[in-house]
Amino acid sequence: MPAPSSSDALLASLGISRIALPVPFADAGGPVNVYALEDDGGWALFDCGIGTEEGEAALRAGAAERSIDLRRCTRLFVSHGHVDHYGLAQTLSEESGARVFIHPADAPKAVGPDGWDGRAHLYRAFLLRAGVPAEQLERLAAMGRFTGKYSRRVDPERALPLADGQRLRFARFEAEVLHLPGHTPGLVCLFDAEHGVLFADDHILARTSPNPFLELVGEQPLRTRRALVHYFASIRRVLTLPVEWVLPGHGEPFQDVRPLLERLFGFYARRQDKLLAAMDGGADTAYALTQSLFGAHDGPRLYLTLSEVVGNLEVMEDAGRVKRGEVDGLERWARA
Ligand SMILES: [Zn+2]
Ligand SMILES: [Zn+2]
Numbered sequence: 001m002p003a004p005s006s007s008d009a010l011l012a013s014l015g016i017s018r019i020a021l022p023v024p025f026a027d028a029g030g031p032v033n034v035y036a037l038e039d040d041g042g043w044a045l046f047d048c049g050i051g052t053e054e055g056e057a058a059l060r061a062g063a064a065e066r067s068i069d070l071r072r073c074t075r076l077f078v079s080h081g082h083v084d085h086y087g088l089a090q091t092l093s094e095e096s097g098a099r100v101f102i103h104p105a106d107a108p109k110a111v112g113p114d115g116w117d118g119r120a121h122l123y124r125a126f127l128l129r130a131g132v133p134a135e136q137l138e139r140l141a142a143m144g145r146f147t148g149k150y151s152r153r154v155d156p157e158r159a160l161p162l163a164d165g166q167r168l169r170f171a172r173f174e175a176e177v178l179h180l181p182g183h184t185p186g187l188v189c190l191f192d193a194e195h196g197v198l199f200a201d202d203h204i205l206a207r208t209s210p211n212p213f214l215e216l217v218g219e220q221p222l223r224t225r226r227a228l229v230h231y232f233a234s235i236r237r238v239l240t241l242p243v244e245w246v247l248p249g250h251g252e253p254f255q256d257v258r259p260l261l262e263r264l265f266g267f268y269a270r271r272q273d274k275l276l277a278a279m280d281g282g283a284d285t286a287y288a289l290t291q292s293l294f295g296a297h298d299g300p301r302l303y304l305t306l307s308e309v310v311g312n313l314e315v316m317e318d319a320g321r322v323k324r325g326e327v328d329g330l331e332r333w334a335r336a
Helices: 007-014 053-065 089-096 116-129 134-149 227-239 257-280 286-294 299-318
Strands: 016-021 032-039 042-046 073-077 099-102 159-161 167-169 174-179 188-192 197-201 245-248 322-327 330-335
Touching: 007 016, 007 245, 016 053, 032 053, 032 245, 073 089, 089 099, 116 134, 134 299, 227 257, 227 299, 257 286, 257 299, 257 322, 257 330, 286 299, 286 330, 299 322
Parallel strands: 042 073, 073 099, 099 159, 197 245
Antiparallel strands: 016 032, 032 042, 167 174, 174 188, 188 197, 322 330
16 A cells, blocks of 8 residues: 555544643653544544543543544553553543553553552662752652542553553554553553554654653662663664654654654763763762753652663663762762
């Protein structure tokens, strides 16, 4: 089939409707997309939007405009466990009876009771070791608790797992589930190889580099899940696919993904060079390096920038460019 010339034609030919919902996050890359996919008996949704009043109103208005009856949702797919992607899943599941599909590595973020309070002390300990001043900790550690404003948690009996390689059939196309950890550990994309269409959610965005969120795994010793190391591997996997169109989690569909990804590698390479230069200037904790690169921040902005720095340090550690050590209870980084 010749490639459709516009994203509207492509979406229409595949029975896909895109509904954009406003999000209150400046760094998200624009409104979040819910994709309604024609399915046997109704519509499957790829991503379920943010659970704010404005988000829910935009989804309902967008669905009504397109004659999509949300009570006839057949399956609810959650690309990853961020509030702007699963926020309305529970509500939509209650209304339609549809099950909520999410990868097991991200399920704890969205399904069942919130385990945040039980893990907050680990984050405090990690951040202290990274050099974050004690007075910043409470605000940072409380961030994990704010998700309730934007989402409802999903009942475990409504949830089903998604796995890499799973094939999904919709009314007008088929897609494969790709597990592409990085932005989060359980992030999945859908790929329709026949039409070259990648539902990329937050794995690939046109205007912003998807932040590799700092997340800890297990208990002691304190270990991160090496978000950016995984992210690069997942990007390399996408580079092996015949992608014609990207349907992102935020913003308009776009083409020409290859140069975008190559620019992304270049962007990170420059950032890593800046980190090495900051080390030469005497900054050696992740916090000091973050201040040196991004200036002084606190709250969410500090967490995002610190995530970015730790992710890049881990990539350079893997490449043998930097090493870590411990002095006076602080983790300190130096050129290898
Ligand atoms: Zn996300
Ligand atoms: Zn997002």
